[in-house]
Amino acid sequence: MKKRYFFFLFLSFFFLFSKVEAIDTSLKVYDDADLLTDAEEISLQEKVKDFINTYEMDMILVSTRDNDFSTPREYAIWFFTTYHFGIGDKEDGILFLIDRSSGYNDVYILTHGEAIRVYDDARIDGMLDDVEVYKGNYGKMYEAFVESASSYAALGVAPSNRDTYVNEEGNLSPIRKMPWLGYLFFSLVLTIVIMIFLLSKHKMVKKETRAKEYIVQNSIHITRQTQNFRHTHTTSHYIGSSSSSGGHVGGSSHSGGFGGGGRRM
Amino acid sequence: MKNATLDHKCPNCDAILKFQPHGQNWQCEYCRSVFTREEIEAVEAKKGHTINEETKPVEVEKNEEGIDIYTCPNCGAEIVADEETSATFCVYCGSTAILKNRLVGEFNPSKVIPFHKTKEDAQEAFIKVGKGKPFLPKSFTAKENIAKMKGVYIPFWLYDIEVSSSITAEGKKIRTWRSGDYQYTKTDTYDIYRDGNMQFEKIPVDGSTRFYDELMNSIEPFDYQELQTFSPSYLSGFYAEKYDVESSVAEKDARERAENSTVDTLRESIHGFQSVDIEKKENQVSVTKQEYVLLPVWMLNIEYHGKRYMFAMNGQTGEMIGDLPIDKKKAALTAILLFVGIFLGLCLLWFFMGGGGR
Known part of the structure; x- marks a missing residue:
């Protein structure tokens, strides 16, 4: 108990006095892992600025050897949110990360805001394929990413996301389409029911086939009331066990307001 | 000699007496004197009119077309009446003419329920029926x-019937339950027997082909507590018909209704299936x-777009049907x-409930 207490006390002092290093968010290229030459960095900065101006969507290129998070995705999310990247109300932006912490090239593409709609899983896979061609040549890898991202941005929202929108939490939600046909059908059925009711009020005459009102009181005598068991019959049919949980496919691409995907190259 | 008609004249001023539904008495239209049935009968007895005795058949005078001709008791005009009419009105002076030879022998009704509802009641009921009918x-x-409303005494046959019935039925008791991955259904089948008898009193069947049965069915029931020994006096101020459907024919409807109700009663005694x-x-x-x-x-009777619409109001209870x-x-x-309103309403509801996902 005492050990736990001191551990948390230490953590709180650490965070209280540690500082997040300030960066110039206008640069858009952050080569902490020193994978790029200066010339490559400058060239990429230009390309990224063109992308941002053309598509009004933020783009950030990052490399690191110092990922304290458990996955590249978490690092990418931390980077994007800490430095407040993203353009517009929904903070639209795409971030490309090469994480060298493990010694491998862990590549991750992170999307936020409208970028989630533009870059669906298929396009992200496509971009990763384009990048992987230049595996090891980091300058080319970043360049391939920028070009691939630009070509998809030019096409607009991915076909698979046409009927979605980014909600207030930053997640993809389906656009609710008005069910025209359903409403038309329902309106028709309800109209018919109401009209039948109103028209039936015009018909009051009916033939009487019973004489219940004319039964003499106490004249009903039931003289025999028997029932004999004839036979029994039992059937069964298979209905199966209760429905399985189905398993949950982790929405790693679309959760917590961020989309994306990555691979080790 | 023309057929004589019965009339009930005011003992005070000799004007025609008409039956008043609300008061259940007779009132003189001229001097406003009011008389009960007993007073009328006493007056008639003094005059020598024995209303319910059999009278000698009167010679029927027919015109060139072979139609019966009667004399109006008030103005002496000729009244023409078809075969089924037993009380009518003189077209010249409007007074009632009760055709006595149509009320004798087998056509002499045993009982009558007098009118309790007036023409005004009937007209109001008709207007009320039309309310709430948008089409x-x-x-x-x-x-x-509605001015064409006519008070008519319709001939009816009333039947007392006894029915003994026996039914055989198949009954099923069904139980379902689940065990493991299977659902079981057990069906027990029984032979059910019910015998019984019951009595019916005064099942009515209308005795005139001029008024269709469904319409007369629909204004039932009448309160038979108000049945009075027949007197032609009740017809004063109203039309009346005599039957043209024989009892042996009309009886079939009554028997069918009694049988159906008996079987229903036996069926209702079966429970648990x-x-x-x-x-x-x-x-x-x-x-x-x-x-x-x-x-x-x-x-x-109203004609609308070439089609005839018939309405009937129970002259005792006020039930109006048509x-x-x-x-x-x-x-x-x-x-x-x-259709348009419902559809637009649904669309608006969809928008207000955040439709479009925006």
Whole structure:
């Protein structure tokens, strides 16, 4: 108990006095892992600025050897949110990360805001394929990413996301389409029911086939009331066990307001 | 010699006496004197009119077309009446003419329920029936239509019937339960037997072909506590018909109704089964009594777009029945407006509930 207490006390002092290093968010290229030459960095900065101006969507290129998070995705999310990247109300932006912490090239593409709609899983896979061609040549890898991202941005929202929108939490939600046909059908059925009711009020005459009102009181005598068991019959049919949980496919691409995907190259 | 008609004249001023439904008495239209049935009978007895005795058949004078001609007791004009009419009105002076030779022998009713509802009651009831009917043509309840309301004593046969019935049915008790991955259904089948008998009193069947049975069915029931020994005095101020459907023919409807109700009663005594199907029924029906009576009905015939609409009001209880015409244009317009209104309402609801996901 005492050990736990001191551990948390230490953590709180650490965070209280540690500082997040300030960066110039206008640069858009952050080569902490020193994978790029200066010339490559400058060239990429230009390309990224063109992308941002053309598509009004933020783009950030990052490399690191110092990922304290458990996955590249978490690092990418931390980077994007800490430095407040993203353009517009929904903070639209795409971030490309090469994480060298493990010694491998862990590549991750992170999307936020409208970028989630533009870059669906298929396009992200496509971009990763384009990048992987230049595996090891980091300058080319970043360049391939920028070009691939630009070509998809030019096409607009991915076909698979046409009927979605980014909600207030930053997640993809389906656009609710008005069910025209359903409403038309329902309106028709309800109209018919109401009209039948109103028209039936015009018909009051009916033939009487019973004489219940004319039964003499106490004249009903039931003289025999028997029932004999004839036979029994039992059937069964298979209905199966209760429905399985189905398993949950982790929405790693679309959760917590961020989309994306990555691979080790 | 023309057929004589019965009349009931005021002992005070000799004007025609008319039966008053609300007061259940007779009132002179001229001097406003009021008389009960006993007073009328006493007056008639003094004059030597024995209303319910058999009278000698009177010679019927026929005109060139072979139609019966009667004399109006008030103005002496000729009254023409078809075969089924037993009370009518003189077209010249409007006074009632009760055709006595139509009320003798087998056509002499044993009982009558006098009118309790007046023409005004009937007219109000008709207007009320037309309310809340959005497709009723406006002109249908116009004054000129409801003025045609006529009070008619309709001939009815009343039957007392005894029915003995025996039914055989198949009943099923069904139980379901689940065990493991299977659902089981157990069905126990039974043979069910019910025998019983019951009695019916005064099942009415209308005895005139001029008034269709469904319409007369629909204004039932009459309160038979108010049945009075027949007197032609009750017909004063109203039309009346005699029967042209023989009792042996009319009886079939009454028997069928009695049989159906008996089988229903036996069926209702079967409990505890999820399904019951009657496989066989045997009925023995016997008519223990039949009576020929006159029952009061306010009638209205309206022609609309070449079709005849008949309305009837129970002259005792006020139950008004009839099939109302439908203004097709109004109905079509209502249907279109309803459809558009419901559809637009749904669309608005969808928008207000965050439709579009924005």
